[in-house]
Amino acid sequence: MTSRVRVEAQINGDPVEFLCEPYQSLLEVLRDVLGLTGTKEGCSNGNCGACNVLLDGVLVNSCLVLAPEVHGHEVTTIEGIAGSDGLHPIQRAFLDHAALQCGICTPGFIVAARALLDRTPHPTEQQVRHWLAGNLCRCTGYDKIVRAVLAAADTMETAR
């Protein structure tokens, strides 16, 4: 028998404490324990990006993080992307550019795009495509997603 692990972490800016099995993934804990179902499971082996979160600001697949690993660290999920004032410019751009069809991959894309624009405020189309290559979308052909991210970069530049 394994013993449960107590974990303290900052999640979307809030101090959170939870108990988990040592072998549970961060994805499972976010969804099944903490009720943060915006993070999606598409493959559970790091190939689709639907479960993207930021771990200490770095983009990771939450299916490939053991929940105990986040003890003492900061996690940002899709639920933490929008400010209290509404939508993040990336979210707004996804709406305005019809960059989602079914929407299941959308949280992962938005979290990934946020990580990109934090690091590279003025990406080229090729940089956007490269950065988003770990996020699979089966509906859009990526065209409108890439346009939305480029547009969000412009909007954020104007706002600066």
Add this chain to the structure above:
Amino acid sequence: MTTDTLPADTETVETAAPARPHYRVIGTRPVRPDGVEKVVGRALYGADIYLPGTLYGKVVRSPHAHARIRAIDVSRAAALPGVKAIATAADLPLVEDKILVTGEGSVNQRYQSMNTLARDKVLYHGHAVAAVAAVSPHIAEEAVALIEVDYEVLPAVIDVRDAMAAGAPVLHDDLRTAEEGRKLDGPTNVAEHLRYQRGDLARGFAEADVIVEREFVTATVHQGYIEPHATTVLANADGQITIWCSTQGAFAVREQTADILQTPISRIRVIPTEIGGGFGGKLTVYLEPIAALLSRKSGYRPVKMAMSRAEVFAATGPTSASVIRVKLGATRDGRITAAQAELIYAAGAFPGSPVGAGAGVIFNCYRIPNLQIDGYDVLTNQPRAGAYRAPGGTNAAFASETVIDEVCERIGMDPIEFRLRNGVREGDYRATGPVYARIGLRETLEAARRHPHYTAPLGGPNRGRGVASGYWGNWDGTSSASATVNPDGAVSLSEGSPDIGGSRASMAMILAETLGIDVTDVHPRIVDTDSVGYNDVTGGSRTTHGTGWAVYDLGKKLIAAMSQRAAHLWEVEPEAITFADGVFSCGDHALSFKELAGRLGEAGGPVMVSTTMETTGAGPGFATHLVDVEVDPETGKVTILRYTAVQDAGTAIHPSYVEGQMQGGVAQGIGWALNEEYVYDQAGRLVNASYLDYRIPTALDLPMIDTVIVEAPNPGHPLGVRGVGETPIVPPAAAVANAIYHATGIRMTTLPMSPPRLLEAILAKES
């Protein structure tokens, strides 16, 4: 048409007469009503339902492609603490033959039962054999490992040619070939042989100056939706069953589950969650009846089940591998004289491949006086073929459209010119029978020829340009909806067509257009099966057409009901009320829709209307695609440099989502063309059941996909709508194959045209 509001990548082509009416809302690009909750992560999908006391279900799946089940021992699993229920086929009632039309084909409920949990034999690697419900996913997983199944392994058959051969392992001893309305003698894997014929084939080929005949082989491919199948089911002791699930059709889930469980249909309520992609793959049930069994057997606790990605690939409907032979004859001046095709499609474990639909696609773009099409539905030890976006169409068009390219080359004619000379128009017969009403194939060809892409320089060596056209028939079906008017003038719209790609936006727009109100004043909801009338599945590209028509009808009924209220208010006869531009008026009286809504209390009370209709008149969709590729001659790798998709949408309600359908279909078609395929080992086991090795395109594998929407209004719809979702996946494989030929001189006849295959062909050509 207001082309100036469109983004730079899009051109909208108005076709010759009759002039399109002026629309206020249709053709604009409002934000979708369900958008915000999706971008903030609040939208609830199939796996996002959590009820108190939920158990977690997991499935035991066959490790063999074909085996007899001698015995199942669940005792060790049942003894594991935390296990609450175990189900096998012994818990399922026997189901009689019953054919259900799903909109993308049909399913026999007897086979659906056998697919839900294997009864005597497992028929494919991944076939469900038993299931467990436990207090945690981990315990359920452990219990699955403790269930011992004793198999007698049987020889398996994966390739359709092997399955048709004498002495092939037979999947179902009782299956007989259906042919021309009768059943042939003897056990077989050939479920059906269908044939379309017209004219005199021999004479037609004799008239031809050029005849091209080729055989094509295509691999099994999967829809690849990002959301795995997921459901939560709660059975009550009183017989009620509530199902939360991600599906393309809540009513289909209800009927299929009722049949499989032999439970009264009215005792089942299906609550459709948001759906994370389907493309035809979520028309039939897999987990829902199992979860219902487990819920019953666990003392009526809710049971949640979600497939892993590997389970999705191994056990849910891929679409058929195929072998297709095409022979086409034409005169030197570019007239098709005769065409013949034989399509052999893998059905997987149960009859029902989309070979009939493929037979429809293969020549339906062209006027062909003499033709014969033979189709064979052939069982293989693979998961039962599900529908996949224009089922059977991509492989069929890959065959016919590359043969046409070769004919064009042989007679020295431009491929668009050839297609214009032979392309169908209003009044022509389809290869499969019916006569076309107004259609837009020629408009797509003309727009493609005019497009700068068609004449742009290729800009380098090892590059080529390909052209292909495509057809999809589209489907009508039944739709119901209801609407209520709120005191603030907004309209709440309840519909039952799961929204898989933005249809709530289109429905809101159609109602807003009809009522003369703002689109933001329509609040559409997808409701459960107890809360709206019957709806067929979201499939067959029918939703914007069929449900859109129902919503249009609701709008007309709302106007009539509101006119009555206005008449009551103004104490006149209802016939005296006129409605125009969103305003009800009579003499000096005038109230906008919104103003009148605010006064319903004094005008006779609230307004609610509903409608249900079986539509007819779904107009076929046509597309023409252009693609530029570059081939690395040393590796066989193909890069898509540029892509332009031209398609007739009839009337584009929300152009962004029409473009989105076109771009998404193209992306899937490119994946099918270049890399996607099921890979099996010698024993018939699937070895690439992951997104790592089943290679769908990433953002880095595609360019921007330019779109041109052509609008040849569908005369069979009050707003001219025709379905757009499926047609765009039909041409890409052929277009890419033709581009590869023009880059390398090699005619690829196998899908996918993956690097090892193309490299082998390049090296063979060089030596």
Add this chain to the structure above:
Amino acid sequence: MQAFDYVRAASVEDAVARLAASGGQAYVLSGGTDLIVQLREGRRSARVVVDVKGLPEFGDLSYDPDMGLLIGAATPCWRIAADAAIASAFPGLVEAISLIGGVQIQGRASIGGNLCNASPAADSIPALIVHAAVCEIAGPSGRRSLPVEEFCIAPGRTALQPGELLVRVFVPPPAQHSGAAYLRFIPRNEMDIAVVGAGAAVTLDSHGERFVAARIALGAVAPTPLYVAEAGAALAGQPVSPDTIAEAARLAREAARPIDDLRGTAAQRRHLSGVLVRRALERAVERARAR
């Protein structure tokens, strides 16, 4: 997911002790991008995973033009790729490291993990081999060093003995007039496992016209990443020319012992070995001349 315990190693000695005591039932966890998938799919089984990310040496990343490059076994790839000085000194190594998965994998995956997973197709290993990298290993009897080309012994198996773990990787500083490159072939442009990978490092004379030394390594064409010493040796002292490069590529192709599997055919891999070695050498020469 199978059940196992999770512990954070308190020190290298603690990690060694836990591994030694586990009877082969313990795995070191750094980025987890291979290990967690394998545990979930039952391809490896563990009683405990030992997280070493908190240990100082494992997160090392330092470069000195005279001393070389030191990479902690758990240092995530993105940190290596983001360091401009390292990218400039070791472009061939950084291009290999940057190919390990998409951005979100880069956020976690490490050189140590790529080595210890011992996949024949690992992207970083051929690049480390051509840079003559050395593994620093800690174990019950102290520390030892091992050339990177000796680290993998079979698919999924390393030269690590019970109780041993990889701590750091040392890469010597690049010589004058040297350059390196790593290329791989995959069917898509991202998110695939190498069908073939090829690393090449060359040192040229001061005119950039003659090879002084060269090292060539291949991935995914043998049970382990393959150091093809003879292909590099054949270039030493030879002029830089299409013919000498073609000959080295031919030797590499002959050395390849590929198999058919779901990711490629043996014939395709043999052919690609020659193509990629030639292209990698051309790129390495270009970089050497530019330095």
